[in-house]
Amino acid sequence: MTVDPRSHTPVYVQVADILRRRIESGELAPGVSLPSEARLTQEYGIGREAVRMAMSILRSEGLVSTVRGHGTRVRSSPERQRVELPAGASVVARMPTGRERNELHLDEGVPVLEIRHGKGEVEVKPGDQVELTRPTES
């Protein structure tokens, strides 16, 4: 897999796509370190900026986690707690606001579930830790 500088899609998006495929295919398994930024710039013949923006995309998708001084690793998907969606409620998925990310201690690239109860009451739950259920009626 290689990068085409003349393509209409930005190089940093192409690099993110390539790495995403390598992760989703299992070639880069959870816990495995990605090549360093310097390595990737050489490997694909591109600049730092493109590599770093690609990493930024993958972090924003929750696929990888970067530790300063160490590198970037593939994240493993966490356990999910099953929570019942109350009758009369509805739910939407969206990205958290900055405030919500702090309060819920969310990593980058983790969406939230916004549960809307009856009368304007809204509850926000971390999207990577919750599975909402609607039980079969008894």
Place this chain on the structure above:
Amino acid sequence: MTVDPRSHTPVYVQVADILRRRIESGELAPGVSLPSEARLTQEYGIGREAVRMAMSILRSEGLVSTVRGHGTRVRSSPERQRVELPAGASVVARMPTGRERNELHLDEGVPVLEIRHGKGEVEVKPGDQVELTRPTES
């Protein structure tokens, strides 16, 4: 609103925070273009890199959408279609895979709802266009 280079919080985070507030307050309404990168570097007396990283944050939050040669606009949240979550099903929120982003034509920073029906059947819906409901039982 201004930026403090000596703060512990990075300049680009500060810029993202400022722009996010201007968007959420309605000052920058959906469809409106943000100031250009050059404009923002002048306005806040910072480098272009910090500006671009701030934009990257806002894109990853689904707040804005950038087009090369044109600019960055505040995303308008489309109407959400109300869909009933079937009895016995469950749902999780996560970021889409690369394939899903293509097939569903999703922008950066848009999560998906993964609906798990009874026996391993899985359905994926764009998170910015759907509101899942559980009606009150009759």
Place this chain on the structure above:
DNA sequence: CCCCATTTGTCCGTATGTATC
């Protein structure tokens, strides 16, 4: 159609800070 101003994309050089090993 071309021309042009604007705007984002990309690369490079440089520098400093911080975290890991």
Place this chain on the structure above:
DNA sequence: CGATACATACGGACAAATGGG
């Protein structure tokens, strides 16, 4: 301690896309 690697931040330069005239 040093070597490595990423984070932040500035500057310059050119390429490429957009949109208007």
